Every structure is written in C-alpha cells, then in structure tokens.
Amino acid sequence: MNYRLMILLAMLPVMAIAQPKDLEKNVAHIKDSVIAWRRQIHQHPELSNREFHTSAFIAAHLKKLGLEVQTGIAKTGVVAILKGGKPGPVIALRADIDALPVYERANLSFKSLDSADYLGQKVPVMHACGHDTHIAILLGTAEVLTAMKKDIPGTVKFIFQPAEEGPPGTEEGGAPLMIKEGVMDNPKVDAIFGLHINSQTPIGHIKYKSGSVMASSDWFTVKVKGKQSHGSQPWSGIDPVVVAAQIIQGFQTIVSRQSELTKAPVVITVGKIHSGVRSNIIPEELIMEGTIRTLDTKMQKDVHARMKLTAEKIAEASGATAELSIDTKTKVTYNNPSLVSAMLPSIEAAAGKQQVAEADWTTGAEDFSFYGDKAPAFFFFLGGMPLNQEPSKAAAHHTPDFYIDDSRLDVGIQVFCQLVFDYAGKSALVTK
Template sequence: MNRSSTILITLLLSSLSLQAQDFQAQIAQKATALLPKVIEWRRYLHEHPELSNRETKTAEYVAAHLRSLGIEVQTGIAKTGVVGLLKGGKPGPVVALRADMDALPVLEKADVPFKSTVTAEYLGQTVPVMHACGHDSHVAILMGTAEVLAAMKKDIPGTVKFIFQPAEEGPPGTEEGGAPLMVKEGVMENPVVDAIFGLHISSSIEIGKIQYKQGAMMASSDWFTIAIKGKPSHGSSPWNSIDPIVVGTQIINGLQTIVSRQANIVDAPVVITVGKFHSGVRSNIIPEEALLEGTIRTLDSKMQTDVHERIRRTATKIAEASNAQATVTIDKKTLVTFNDSALVSRMLPSLQKAAGSGKVSIMNWVTGAEDFSFYGTKAPAFFFYLGGMPKGKDPKQAPSHHTPDFYIDDSMLDVGVKAFCNLVFDYKKK
C-alpha cells in the first residue's frame, strides 16, 4: 500500500469517527430535550393501565404518536400489538426494538398523583389494574426513541422496526398472546429482522445505570399442575380413605428434593414453586381429589427437560406409594432469555455511551422470566436492565415488581432512549 492510499484511508476513518461522534451528540441532545414528554407519556399510561390482550387504548395512543412522526404503522398484530416501520436514508440492516404494553391485576398503594384507580374484568372477576412491572416506562421510552430517530431519519443506516407488544405477562385463560403470537404472525419478517433489542426497568437498580449479562440471563417459565385422585371418606375414619391432601403434601416435599438433592445447581439455578393447593369442601370430609399448581424456572434447556421428567416421576411414584394416582401436566410458557454473546460484545459500547462511564455493569442471571426470549429464536437478541430506583435507596428495601407498592423514579428514562438510539446507529458497524 502506497503512502497516498494510507493517508486516504486514515482520513476516511477519521471522518467516520467524527460522524459517529456527531450522531451520538445529536442523540444525547434530542433525548435529553424530550425527557419531559417521555415522563408525561409514562405517567399517562400509568394512570390508564390495561390488562393483557386488552390494551386497546394503549395501542391507539401509541399508533397515533407513531403516525404523527410519519412512521408506517401496523395495528392489530397479536390482537392489540402495534408495529412501526421507519426506513432510514441510508442502506443498512433491519433493527427491531421492543416494548411490552400490558399491566397487572394489582391494587396500587403508592401515593403518586398519577396513581391508577382503574378496574377491569379478569377471568370473570372485577379486579384493580396497575402497571406494577414498569411496562408503562418501556412504552414511553420506545415512543421517545421513535421521535428521536424519526428526526434523524436521513442518517439512519437501514430500517428500524418498533414493536409494541401486548400480553407479556401472559394472556388470560386459554387465549393466545404475547411474543409467541407476535412471532407467529410474522413480526420478525417483512422485512426480516437482523437483530432485536429490548430493555426492562428495574426497581432495585439505581436510576441512570444499566445492567446486562451475556448468554442465559432470565429463566424459562413453565407452569405445572398435578391432579391427585384418592378415595374419600369421613374425616373420623381416615383409614377408609386414600387421602389426596396428605399425598399432595408429600409430593410438595418431594419436589423440593429435586432442587436440594438432585439438580446440579453448579451448572444453573433451578426453582420449583407450588403456588396453589386446592382440595376439600368441609373440615370433616376427606376429599377424593386435590390439585397442585406451580411454576418451574430453569436457565439451561437440558436441565429444563431433566427437571420436567423428575417432577413427573416424583409425583406419580409418591402417589403410587399411597395407592393414589397423580397426573402431571407441564405447560411451557417462556423460553430462557438468551443474549447472543457476539452481539453483546459488539453493542456494549452503545450502552456505555448512553449511560456514561462506570454505569454499565454485568449482572447475575435471574429466575424471573420474559417472553422477549421468543424473538431470540428468529434473530440475535440483546436484552438489558435499566435502573429505576431512586438514588441512595437500599436495593433490598425497594418494592418488588408485581406488588402494590411497586415504584420507579422516572427522572432518567432518557438513558433508555439514548441506549436504543445508539444501538440503532452503531449496529451497522461490522
């Protein structure tokens, strides 16, 4: 290579570096200026929550905003989902960004001016509704991201697909919904997505900070039922019965030995929780049947299969030992949320630019679950946590997600906007 070629390449690289710095500065300036609107959107959504597969008003709110930005909009995907498509002014990949929209049947206790007083029907009952997991923040962040990127459309390398997803918390009853239905209805196609990014607000991570993990990050979520059939009798003569309640308690204890004595938790954590135990109608009648319901969390697909088999064997053999019968049903709800290691390594600088030096760190894997995992079956995926805990608060004292006291500080949601925008602009680099 001659000296003139070397100089030309050096100048070109210098120009690209300056251009990247300019885009980063524009993103930072626009996201910071937009923060009051993002907070306003988040608080409006918080005050008007909707349950899974019922997010009609939320979808209308989102779609109207995207249309106002000149973004191509599709509605009615996976029942109430909204997808926006923004074609940039330069050639490049298709990058998808996802936010979930649904709230939970929880009665809000936090004393905030935008507190939810909404009620709705859930499985035949009237229930309070609250954004007790922070999905209102996710929607507002993605709306803000859309506004920033729409203003920078001519400079965007490729296409951005904004995915506003319903029913992340799980559709009610036997309905389909959530990410599996979004994928089934083609959200990762037309155009085909090259990479997808998502975030989740955390009530126990300080505002302004980001946490991530390569590989397995969040657990699979499987739900199980164990139907036990015994023999009824009068409570005064239990020897005439095959007591399904006693068998059920023995099964519960047996399931815990799978975690404590059988699963190799050095490889990955395992959680088996029985959350419901239904049996009987009167204190002096031993019933014929009992029903256990619970959840299984694993962070390794091989371990997931192994644990399922151990649960079936443990329940049926314990029941047989008492001449009862146990029928085990396991419903796979959510896959392991897996972050593509190469994608994480490549895009980590984008998060560092968004949050600032020293504010992006590695986290431990968690046994919570996310249906974002289904998008990762179609394209490399990267999911990360964004801090929502007030500065100076003890994470151990922070109200948990899915509880009436759940609370986040929304004063730094612009960090999430900056992260999404930087990911879009930086992904083009090979």
C-alpha cells in the first residue's frame, strides 16, 4: 500500500458500510430464478467460441430488462449497459460463459448429456468449471440493479465473455478479443470486478487476495531433432527420446534450483510427448508440449530464457538440436492493491465479515488478467462447496465429478451490487 493511500484510509470515518435500500429484498426475490437459470445453462453447455444458444439466452433476458445490449462481440460475447440515475464512474462486471470438453459423471436432474465437435472430434460437453453459475449470478445482478436504477451512481457495464478456457485451434477469442473489439471503451471502464465459483470453498464464503492472485499460463513446445538409427545400434544415431528426458529433468531444476520460490511459485509441466513409429527404431524427431505457470512477471521472463538455454545446451551436448517455442495464453491475474483495500469493506458488508477470508495465490490461470491492463481490477472467489463437505474430498474443477451447490449464488449477486453502489465513494482511493 502506498503512503498516500494509507493517509486517505486513516482519514476515513470508522463506520459500517450502509446497505442500499431494498437490496437484500430484491436479491432474495430473484434467488430462485437465478438457480433455475444456472441449471438450464448447465444442462445445455457450449464450448469456447461456440456459445450461440447461451449468448442468445443471455441477450434475450438483458433486452427484456430494457438494457442497452450489444451482441456478437468477440464472436459470441454479450455486453449490456445500465445507466444509473446519479452521476458517477463506469464499473464493469464480468462473467465467462463457455464450457469444457468433459464428460459429466454426477447424477443430477440437470446433468449435461450434450456433445459437440472439438477440433474434428466428437466430445462430451460440461460446465466443469462453474461458468454457468457466473452467468446466472451476473444476470441476477443485472435484474436487481435495473430495479434500483435511479439510485445507482454512474454506469454499469455487464460483460458476458466467451472462450475463457481458450479458443479452439488458431482462432482468436476470450478477453483479448473482447478488449480488441472495444469492450473496455465506449464508455471507458474505470474499474472492473469479476468472481469465480470454487468447488472447494464452503457456500456463501468469499476468498480474495491483493496483488498477484492467479498465475500466468504459457504453453510451450520443444522440438528435438536427432538422428534415426536401428534400436539395436543406438551409437549409430542420436536418440531424441533420451535427449528429451534430460531436457525434462533440466526444466525441473529451473524450478527447484534456479527460481526464487520464496518470492513466487513456478510450475513447469510436460503434458504431451510424441515420437517414433516402432519400438525397434530410434526416431529422428520428438515433440513435447507443456505448460508454465508463474505468479511474477519478471520471473516469467526469466523462466522462459532459462528453458530456452536449458533445452538448446542439453541437446547440443548430445549432438542433437532443440527448438523451444512459447505461447502466452494468459498473464498474471493481478488485483489492484488500492482497489482491494478500498472495496474489501463492501464485500464484508455484503457477504458477512466472518464469511470473507484472504486466500493463498493459485497456479490456476484466468484471462480476466487482461482486463487489468485497461482499468484497476479485482477478482475474487465465491464458495460452491456444500457445508458438510471436506475440501480435500471435493472434486476439482475441470473433472467429471465437479459439483457446485447453487443454493447461495445470491451472495455473489449481493457482493456485485454492493460494489457497484459503493465504488463511486471510494474511487479517489484507487490508484492505477
């Protein structure tokens, strides 16, 4: 926290955050509808950049509210604008809308039985990361705020973003394309908030972190070229499989022996290897692919440089060559510290102070990170785990058994609305 912010915070009167009149009643009124919307969307999930029915459902509801609605942004994105009855800043609220190529194993009355084409292959489709809950929460927020329009200080921009999980193949998509097509402008956004449901946090609880909260996600490919030979005579060739094994080990020493892990975590994972056609032939080439996760931008660049040097020099030592390419999918998700400090009391007022706790950072990634380049951003987590569940036994995101208790989605609505009403009075405390 900077010195100026500390002084401003100290000058503020010590008082509870006031809840806008009728907010709690309006949220309670919409709660059952929000759960129903979530289950309808869950039963009919759609993959990234293919959210045609989902976006049509969203747009129809927003238009019914009388909002200014734009469709077709970043292929299937929807944006709605609500102009409040009082002057004030422009606040954006974001929800992602895509599902994953995962088979749903849970025995739910609204279980997904849908399938779709993914890169030429027929795959099952499931909301295995909870984006269905994000859609329902933001739709509910839009309805509640529309009913309270005259009391809102400023403008609210509701962003329903496709392809957070990553667009297929070489397509553009997600937050970068939304930004490229002007979602943070016209009107220009002063601050943006987002939430993510979490299957291992109790329902109704909020977790947050100031500064770096989620990792950057880089995908890498290493092409190792050796010399083909008979499997019985390895000395007559250069084995790219053995070279690749040494490179993988070398990558792990970047994590364990070359990275300052007390500063921030680093993860390097090789998830895919392809080489050879027969068991008795040493192949000429090997291709391996993986992911890099970092929570510090300087460390991210350092790891990239070390991986390149490691791969090339290990290959050179064996007479092979190695070519490394890295594609950055998301940046570090960074919560603006002054925005967190200013708005935390509002979150505590909406969710209950005992239900709000600071979290550790995570090596998961989110393309919400890109919005932070355009305006101060705050991304937090909402619990979706049944209260009697052990966190260690709750199924993780992106798995067939992923499960969300949707009985307290109203907490997400309550928090979003409180942030909208309170930000105007706190905006002077927020530094970019």
